Amino acid sequence: MTTLLTRLALLGLGLAAGPQAFAQETPAAAGTGIGIGLPATAVAPVLRQRLARRSPPPPRTDGQGISGAESAAGAADTLGQTATPPTLPPGTLDLGNGLSFLLNYTGQAAGNPIGGIRQGSAYAGQLFFGIDGDLQRLAGIDGGSFHIAVTNRHGRSLSNDLIGNNTSVQEIFGGGQTTRLTLLSYQQKLFDNRLDVEIGRLVANISFLNSPLYCNFQSNSACGNPTFVFKTSNFTFWPVSSWGAHAKAWLTDKVFFHAGAYEVNPRHQQPGDNGLDFSLRGATGAIMPFELGYTTTFANDALPRNYGIGGWYDASDYADPVRDVTGRPSVLTGLPAQTRFGRSGVFARFDQMVWRPDPTGIQGLTIFGVAMAGTSGRLVEDYFLELGAVQTGTFAGRPFDTVGFVVNTQAFSPLALSNIALAQNTLGLFRSIPKQQVMMELNYGIQVTPAIRLTPNLQYIVNPDQTRFPYYRKNIPDAFVIGAKLSVDLFTLAGAARGPGSL
Numbered sequence: 001m002t003t004l005l006t007r008l009a010l011l012g013l014g015l016a017a018g019p020q021a022f023a024q025e026t027p028a029a030a031g032t033g034i035g036i037g038l039p040a041t042a043v044a045p046v047l048r049q050r051l052a053r054r055s056p057p058p059p060r061t062d063g064q065g066i067s068g069a070e071s072a073a074g075a076a077d078t079l080g081q082t083a084t085p086p087t088l089p090p091g092t093l094d095l096g097n098g099l100s101f102l103l104n105y106t107g108q109a110a111g112n113p114i115g116g117i118r119q120g121s122a123y124a125g126q127l128f129f130g131i132d133g134d135l136q137r138l139a140g141i142d143g144g145s146f147h148i149a150v151t152n153r154h155g156r157s158l159s160n161d162l163i164g165n166n167t168s169v170q171e172i173f174g175g176g177q178t179t180r181l182t183l184l185s186y187q188q189k190l191f192d193n194r195l196d197v198e199i200g201r202l203v204a205n206i207s208f209l210n211s212p213l214y215c216n217f218q219s220n221s222a223c224g225n226p227t228f229v230f231k232t233s234n235f236t237f238w239p240v241s242s243w244g245a246h247a248k249a250w251l252t253d254k255v256f257f258h259a260g261a262y263e264v265n266p267r268h269q270q271p272g273d274n275g276l277d278f279s280l281r282g283a284t285g286a287i288m289p290f291e292l293g294y295t296t297t298f299a300n301d302a303l304p305r306n307y308g309i310g311g312w313y314d315a316s317d318y319a320d321p322v323r324d325v326t327g328r329p330s331v332l333t334g335l336p337a338q339t340r341f342g343r344s345g346v347f348a349r350f351d352q353m354v355w356r357p358d359p360t361g362i363q364g365l366t367i368f369g370v371a372m373a374g375t376s377g378r379l380v381e382d383y384f385l386e387l388g389a390v391q392t393g394t395f396a397g398r399p400f401d402t403v404g405f406v407v408n409t410q411a412f413s414p415l416a417l418s419n420i421a422l423a424q425n426t427l428g429l430f431r432s433i434p435k436q437q438v439m440m441e442l443n444y445g446i447q448v449t450p451a452i453r454l455t456p457n458l459q460y461i462v463n464p465d466q467t468r469f470p471y472y473r474k475n476i477p478d479a480f481v482i483g484a485k486l487s488v489d490l491f492t493l494a495g496a497a498r499g500p501g502s503l
Helices: 004-011 048-052 072-078 135-139 158-163 414-426
Strands: 099-114 121-134 144-155 179-190 195-202 242-250 255-264 285-295 305-324 337-355 364-376 381-392 402-412 436-447 452-462 479-489
Touching: 099 158, 121 135, 121 158, 135 144, 158 479, 255 305, 305 414
Parallel strands: none
Antiparallel strands: 099 121, 099 479, 121 144, 144 179, 179 195, 195 242, 242 255, 255 285, 285 305, 305 337, 337 364, 364 381, 381 402, 402 436, 436 452, 452 479
């Protein structure tokens, strides 16, 4: 079974990202599905003894669902190519009694020698500690498990400090640079694992709108989730947890329906929040995502694929992007924004392995794409489009290395653009304001050792948006960014766990 912390490793939420993190599994063993970003963005599986007592249905992924290729570690293990057990994710310290631990560090450096408001560099990092408990082995509760995660985030954002745009080039930054309880949940599988329910202190973005492919990248426009959903709704995000629940029903061995509801509480996003306030004080509503998906794996498809359609309804308060409490433009008056209620959006996404030179191997090329649009509410963006590719296995003797490229565009709404135009007009400026921000990244993921992964990357931002700086007197120059992402499995580094390529 893919446990919660396994899913965190897959999605790279501050953990070691890259194809080596994936683990192959069966429908009967599939987890709730997760991730960010951030992160992209790992503990031992549960129900191992139970699964050994019966024949499982044909294998599949956890249906989170948009990971086209299985990872080098998980799939290669299934094919007998490495010594890492297919049921034990990289970096896992398994006590063998139902308790498993993960300890990871992710650091991201970035500098903009060209473009932005001014030039410079920034560094951000996250230390992650997670626990998975298999309640079948610990307490005899069939199909039950619990999950705990604690994070410490620190550092600065290049986008916030120097470039000026509103989408970070370091996905590990955000959610409060502090130590907090990030996850505390109970998970229960029912009906021969065809229904998977999780409840507790959760975040929506580790279970919806994510893929292990996304956190091969450092740009927050792609990792851990397409950024549009955070700009147009109160979609809850790692590491800021709140009360929530979600359920995934497998309609067939390849088709699932997934839905959830998560408390929206702005108090949890305040600086210094530690995640220990379990009250509903300050809650303004709930965000409700849903998805219908189709997914295959190497076990039942020569070229694994994942397709999903879905959306969300944000039944919570939000600030009007233009009007203040008196109905006038808040960018001019400086008064608090009007409070609005209710927004919604839709999405379609896919990933598809298109080339696999060795039918017994996991190396190959996978492409992915996302399209998102708002359907109601007063939104700052109209739509989001993304296309990318990840090549697993690069040169002879480098089966765990990857090459990745992603490009996406954010189309700003007339509401967002009107704020900038109004501010510029007060300065006597009447210039053309770019309507879209295009972000792209090219990277190479190097599995330096079984414990260490380094991903140098080049990013380019066309028309960095100035929604945060409407009074800036000219268009922010296109920005060229040089970055590097370092991921370390600390238990593997200490010799207490195994990673990709371990003997």
